Amino acid sequence: MLDLKIIRKNSDKIKEAIKNKNESVDLDKLLSLDIKHRKLQTELDSMRHKKNKVSEEIAQSKRDGKDEVEKIQQMKKVSQDIKRLEKEEKEINEEIKSMLVWIPNIPHNSVPVGKNSSFNKIIRETPREKPTFTFLPHWQLAEVNKLVDFRRGAKVSGTNFPCFTGMGARLERALINFMLDTHISNGYKEIFSPFLVNRNAMFGTGQLPKLEEDMYLVEKDDMFLNPTGEVPITNLYRDETIKDENLPLKLVGYTACFRREAGSYGKDTKGLQRVHQFNKVELVKITEPSTSYEELETLTQDAEKILKLLKLPYRVMLLSTGDLSFASAKTYDLEVWAPGSEKFFEVSSISNFEDFQARRANIRMKKTGKLVYSHTLNGSGLATPRTFIAILENYQQEDGSIRIPSALIPYMGGLEIIEEK
RNA sequence: GGAGAGGUGGCCGAGUUGGCUGAAGGCAACCGCCUGCUAAGCGGUUGAACCCUUAACCGGGUUCCGUGGGUUCAAAUCCCACCCUCUCCGCCA
Numbered sequence: 001m002l003d004l005k006i007i008r009k010n011s012d013k014i015k016e017a018i019k020n021k022n023e024s025v026d027l028d029k030l031l032s033l034d035i036k037h038r039k040l041q042t043e044l045d046s047m048r049h050k051k052n053k054v055s056e057e058i059a060q061s062k063r064d065g066k067d068e069v070e071k072i073q074q075m076k077k078v079s080q081d082i083k084r085l086e087k088e089e090k091e092i093n094e095e096i097k098s099m100l101v102w103i104p105n106i107p108h109n110s111v112p113v114g115k116n117s118s119f120n121k122i123i124r125e126t127p128r129e130k131p132t133f134t135f136l137p138h139w140q141l142a143e144v145n146k147l148v149d150f151r152r153g154a155k156v157s158g159t160n161f162p163c164f165t166g167m168g169a170r171l172e173r174a175l176i177n178f179m180l181d182t183h184i185s186n187g188y189k190e191i192f193s194p195f196l197v198n199r200n201a202m203f204g205t206g207q208l209p210k211l212e213e214d215m216y217l218v219e220k221d222d223m224f225l226n227p228t229g230e231v232p233i234t235n236l237y238r239d240e241t242i243k244d245e246n247l248p249l250k251l252v253g254y255t256a257c258f259r260r261e262a263g264s265y266g267k268d269t270k271g272l273q274r275v276h277q278f279n280k281v282e283l284v285k286i287t288e289p290s291t292s293y294e295e296l297e298t299l300t301q302d303a304e305k306i307l308k309l310l311k312l313p314y315r316v317m318l319l320s321t322g323d324l325s326f327a328s329a330k331t332y333d334l335e336v337w338a339p340g341s342e343k344f345f346e347v348s349s350i351s352n353f354e355d356f357q358a359r360r361a362n363i364r365m366k367k368t369g370k371l372v373y374s375h376t377l378n379g380s381g382l383a384t385p386r387t388f389i390a391i392l393e394n395y396q397q398e399d400g401s402i403r404i405p406s407a408l409i410p411y412m413g414g415l416e417i418i419e420e421k
Numbered sequence: 422g423g424a425g426a427g428g429u430g431g432c433c434g435a436g437u438u439g440g441c442u443g444a445a446g447g448c449a450a451c452c453g454c455c456u457g458c459u460a461a462g463c464g465g466u467u468g469a470a471c472c473c474u475u476a477a478c479c480g481g482g483u484u485c486c487g488u489g490g491g492u493u494c495a496a497a498u499c500c501c502a503c504c505c506u507c508u509c510c511g512c513c514a
Contacts, residue, residue, distance in 0.1 A: 038471095038472065038473090041471075041472055041473095041483080042472060042473060042482090042483095044472095044483075045471095045472060045473080045482055045483040045484090046473095046482075046483090048482085048483055048484085049481095049482060049483070051494080051495085052482095052483090052495090054494075054495095055440075055494060055495045056440080056441085056495095058440080058494060058495070059440040059441070059494095059495075060440090060441080062440070063440080063441075068494085071494070072494045072495090073494080074494085075494040075495080076493095076494060077494095078494085079493085079494065079495090241431085369451090371469080
């Protein structure tokens with residue numbers, strides 16, 4: 001959410017941001033409602049002022065033992081008028097608020113302007129080797145080595161609920177533990193959060209109201225299945241003022257993530273590319289405003305470190321305005337190369353939300369005695385399914401077996417090669 | 422699920438015969454004084470959001486005692502609904 005005061009003063013800039021992010025909000029309507037609202041509020045305030053003053057006088061008279069029949073009668077009328085105006089004020093205010101939550105965050109100056117992902121910019125890229133034999137895609141490798149049971153996963157849940165089995169399950173668990181350990185030793189504090197989150201949390205990080213359709217809702221309790229670790233972890237600090245000496249807060253947590261992926265059937269759904277339930281290790285930072293862009297760079301490097309240690313080829317993309325999420329001001333995507341699928345897969349989106357989430361979630365800090373909204377950032381470090389894909393496809397051998405990246409061997413109980421058994 | 426207790430400022434904690442309580446008292450923090458240093462002591466300051474005004478500071482005003490309604494000239498205080506926390510019992514693991 002943006003500050004209404006800032007919207008007033010920078011309406012042109014906001015309009016441009018809305019356009020560049022492919023959103024549509026009638027900002028002029030909002031601005032005229034705002035003017036109307038402020039006028040009403042000023043009027044109301046002066047009426048209340050009068051009411052308070054006269055009530056005070058009545059109280060004084062009562063104490064002196066005098067009756068103030070006329071004043072009471074007069075105030076009766078004023079109170080009614082106030083109530084009427086309050087109702088009107090409330091309605092307009094609600095309308096303003098409901099429009100405000102649909103205004104996206106403003107992209108940072110360094111973000112390339114463009115309609116869609118084709119305007120994204122490659123920031124850096126690691127070299128990749130040409131396959132020396134015919135590389136298989138991961139779903140074949142997973143099947144040959146019995147690592148994922150798609151059929152039985154679908155039986156107990158539904159399509160795109162993969163079930164990891166045997167060494168596949170072990171590899172999934174190894175990835176999670178390896179990532180957590182790496183980030184913890186890098187100064188992040190481990191969090192193991194709840195997986196069901198309430199509406200306030202979903203609103204706080206900006207998933208609601210825009211993305212409600214993409215979430216699993218437990219209707220009976222009006223709770224959502226966690227769509228990404230940023231929701232429970234960032235919202236841990238909702239409605240709190242964090243002591244500035246504790247900033248930046250660096251948090252890491254494993255979460256299972258659930259997404260409906262509504263409308264994406266048939267698109268990139270083969271194997272583990274796009275699934276309804278997956279695992280993720282999430283990095284969250286809460287920082288003071290002046291350092292958030294430096295923190296974005298180091299956060300990106302911290303996530304990248306996982307790919308480096310796993311020796312997977314990847315590239316870092318700077319998202320253009322059209323590809324930027326609703327709440328983000330600037331985002332880097334990490335894309336891992338999968339030679340069997342001959343595709344790059346997004347394994348992490350690292351974003352600076354500036355104070356957009358903090359304003360919604362009311363996360364503040366004291367800076368030289370003044371309360372300000374802190375900045376929030378997050379990024380996956382990493383999402384496992386596509387990392388899993390990349391390992392299978394990059395580490396496959398001609399006979400269909402898969403080598404284990406050296407960093408993961410200790411997490412695989414010393415196992416160096418996965419072979420069909 | 423049942424029974425009870427409770428939700429007040431950064432924290433603790435008064436305040437339920439409605440009015441002088443944005444809120445006593447304490448703690449913490451900050452500023453000053455005092456002291457050879459430390460501790461203690463003395464005086465003062467310290468909530469948030471919003472509106473008007475201002476280049477900004479200042480200033481003026483409104484709102485806020487879990488949330489939302491209601492009663493009243495007037496509500497932290499009375500009434501209704503809801504939410505949350507804690508304790509005990511039951512149930513499930």
